[in-house]
Structures are given as structure tokens and as C-alpha cells.
Amino acid sequence: MTMGITLNCNQQWAHGTCATSLITGTSNPDEARAAAQRQxxxxxxxxxxxxxxxxxxxxxxxxxxxxLRPGQEPASTPQAGGSSTAASTVREAAELLRRLADTTTAELRADGSWHLHHVSRERWFMEGVSNAVPGPAGQLAGLLAPESARFVANLLDRTVTPGDEGIAPIPAEAFLLANNIVRSLRR
Incomplete structure (x- = not known):
């Protein structure tokens, strides 16, 4: 099991707090804050x-x-067969998103409870999720409909090329997004 420090924004208002957090992938507080400062x-x-x-x-x-050094990859979630590289983490996240999008699309078509007559078919997912989870959390979750998940998967795929294990730079945002997707689905 890998442990890491997650920083949470401490901004507070009268009726709530900021929900932004940053998973750093390190257990050293100084390294975690240095990584956060760079972001x-x-x-x-x-x-x-x-x-x-x-x-x-x-x-x-x-x-x-x-x-940073030949053979040393940025911290990511190890795969079952060993450690993964940044590029393989991005590829895995893209594949996970596609698989979830395909499964969700099939469920939307087959399950009549998603079929809402007062909205267009394109909005079934968004409306269904925001009805189940009210407020901004439901609206945010509903925005990542299967079509949007496929677009994100395609964007992730564009950041890596076949065979670039540790050679070509990967945009930090793409790697961090991919790493969060892979970690979240493995919890």
C-alpha cells in the first residue's frame, strides 16, 4: 500500500469550505507542500x-x-504486475474512462429509469445524476456524461505516443488527472 499526503484548501465561508484537494503522492510534508506550491x-x-x-x-x-534520472519514473499507482510509468498510467486512465463510458451508455439505453421525457436524450445522464445527487456535486458529476468521458480519454491518449515509456515529456495536468482517475477507481 502506498501512502501519500493530500492537501486540502482551508478557505472557509459562513456555510461551508472549499472542497479542493491535491493528492501529492509523497509522505514527506515538505515535498508535498513544494509540489503544491508548483501547482x-x-x-x-x-x-x-x-x-x-x-x-x-x-x-x-x-x-x-x-x-528525473534514467529509469526513475514519477510516482504513480503501481499496477498488479509491478510499477507503472507515467505514460502507462495515462493510457490506463484513458482505457478505464472508455470502458466506463461504454458500460454507462449501454445502461442508459437498457434501463428505462434513465429515460426522461421532459429532456433530450443527450441530457438523460446529467439530469439523472443531478436528481440523485442534488446541488453542485450532482451537477459536476452529471457533466462527465459518457460522451465527455470519451473526449477526456482521447485527450489523455494525445499526451502519450506508442513506445514513449519515460522518453517524451507528458503534460503534468494529464498525468495528474490520469493518476487521480486510476487511484480513485482502485480504492
Whole structure:
């Protein structure tokens, strides 16, 4: 089992807090905060962490994930047969998204409870999810309909090429998204 530090934004309002978090993949607090700072996070002198949206700093643009030393890959979720590379993590996430999109599309077609007469077929997923999970969380979850998941999978695929295991740089956002998808589905 791999353990890592997850930073959470400490921005608070009268009726809630910011839900932004950053999975760093390291168990060292200094490394976690350094990684967060490179993504636009800010640590207040009192130890509170703030996401880019609440820190006044934009995240770094065009950051890439590249091996630091030959044979050493960025931290990612190991596969059953050993450790994975950044490129294989991105490919695995794209395949997982496609598989989930295909399964969800089949369920939408077969299960009549998704068929809403007052909205178009394209909005069945979004409306069904937002009805089941009210508020912004349901709306956000509903936005990743099967068609959108396939687009994200295609975008992830464009960041890696066949055989680029540890050779070509991968945009940091693509790797972090892929790593979060793979980790979330393995929990």
C-alpha cells in the first residue's frame, strides 16, 4: 500500500469550505507542500494551505512530467504486475474512462429509469445524476456524461505516443488527472 499526503484548501465561508484537494503522492510534508506550491497553492505562515483559486496564484502552465534520472519514473499507482510509468498510467486512465463510458451508455439505453421525457436524450445522464445527487456535486458529476468521458480519454491518449515509456515529456495536468482517475477507481 502506498501512502501519500493530500492537501486540502482551508478557505472557509459562513456555510461551508472549499472542497479542493491535491493528492501529492509523497509522505514527506515538505515535498508535498513544494509540489503544491508548483501547482499554485500557498501555505500561510500559520500552516493553513490554500488552493490556486484562493491563494491568488495561478497554477504553473505547461509543466511536464519527465523522469528525473534514467529509469526513475514519477510516482504513480503501481499496477498488479509491478510499477507503472507515467505514460502507462495515462493510457490506463484513458482505457478505464472508455470502458466506463461504454458500460454507462449501454445502461442508459437498457434501463428505462434513465429515460426522461421532459429532456433530450443527450441530457438523460446529467439530469439523472443531478436528481440523485442534488446541488453542485450532482451537477459536476452529471457533466462527465459518457460522451465527455470519451473526449477526456482521447485527450489523455494525445499526451502519450506508442513506445514513449519515460522518453517524451507528458503534460503534468494529464498525468495528474490520469493518476487521480486510476487511484480513485482502485480504492
Amino acid at each position: 499554485g497553492w500557498r501555505t500561510h505562515p500559520d500552516g493553513q494551505d490554500y488552493c490556486p483559486g484562493h491563494s491568488g496564484r495561478p497554477p504553473l502552465i505547461d509543466a511536464n512530467v519527465v523522469p
